[in-house]
Amino acid sequence: MTITSVSSSTTTSSTSSSSTSSSLSSLTSNFQTFLTLLTTQLQNQDPTSPMDSNQFTQQLVMYSQVEQQIDTNSKLDSLISLSNSQSSNLAMSYLGKSVTLSDGTGELSNSSATWTYNLANASAATTLTVKDSDGNVVYSKSGDTTAGTHTLTWDGKDSQGDTYSDGLYTLTVSATGSNGKAVTTTVASTAKVDGVDLSGSTPKLVIGSGEIALSSAAWVTN
Numbered sequence: 280m281t282i283t284s285v286s287s288s289t290t291t292s293s294t295s296s297s298s299t300s301s302s303l304s305s306l307t308s309n310f311q312t313f314l315t316l317l318t319t320q321l322q323n324q325d326p327t328s329p330m331d332s333n334q335f336t337q338q339l340v341m342y343s344q345v346e347q348q349i350d351t352n353s354k355l356d357s358l359i360s361l362s363n364s365q366s367s368n369l370a371m372s373y374l375g376k377s378v379t380l381s382d383g384t385g386e387l388s389n390s391s392a393t394w395t396y397n398l399a400n401a402s403a404a405t406t407l408t409v410k411d412s413d414g415n416v417v418y419s420k421s422g423d424t425t426a427g428t429h430t431l432t433w434d435g436k437d438s439q440g441d442t443y444s445d446g447l448y449t450l451t452v453s454a455t456g457s458n459g460k461a462v463t464t465t466v467a468s469t470a471k472v473d474g475v476d477l478s479g480s481t482p483k484l485v486i487g488s489g490e491i492a493l494s495s496a497a498w499v500t501n
Contacts, residue, residue: 370482370493373472381497383449385468386487390435394450397428399463402454410449447489
């Protein structure tokens, strides 16, 4: 089991926090300067031609609104940081466990990959297509046409008999009913989580030599 360094996400969070703090500090300094200039101007204004009160009131309101916005951004940064931390903790809890993937991803291991697919209704024609991580079609065949759950087991070979290396592949199921309309399909597979990659902005589950998004795991079992 492996865990990738978290330095990247930590640096991003720290940079965002530092930027917000710097912006607020700069605004506060400018606000104080503005008040000093305003006070001086009021003290030295021509009594016969007083300064427009609406103008400097609007400026005060503007500074106040910007200050509130920066403070809001600071609180949002804290919420995002907390959310990322919770996601990382959730991903860590998946280590060494089996997860059911609902996005069509499946692991080819020791020249074998297994998916289950479901047809909501009977179809006139069903096509099963397996693609590699680059989106290239590596295998295709006709699938079952009866309604219900079916299984595809792939040996890692294409129609010419060429063998593909172990890794993550994606199955898509296209089915059309006798009325010419698309039949609703779902695809699932099971894989073991070997590690967690926390180096990016969102955690990723390491399966074999590939990675998937945490959201791809529909549920987890021991």
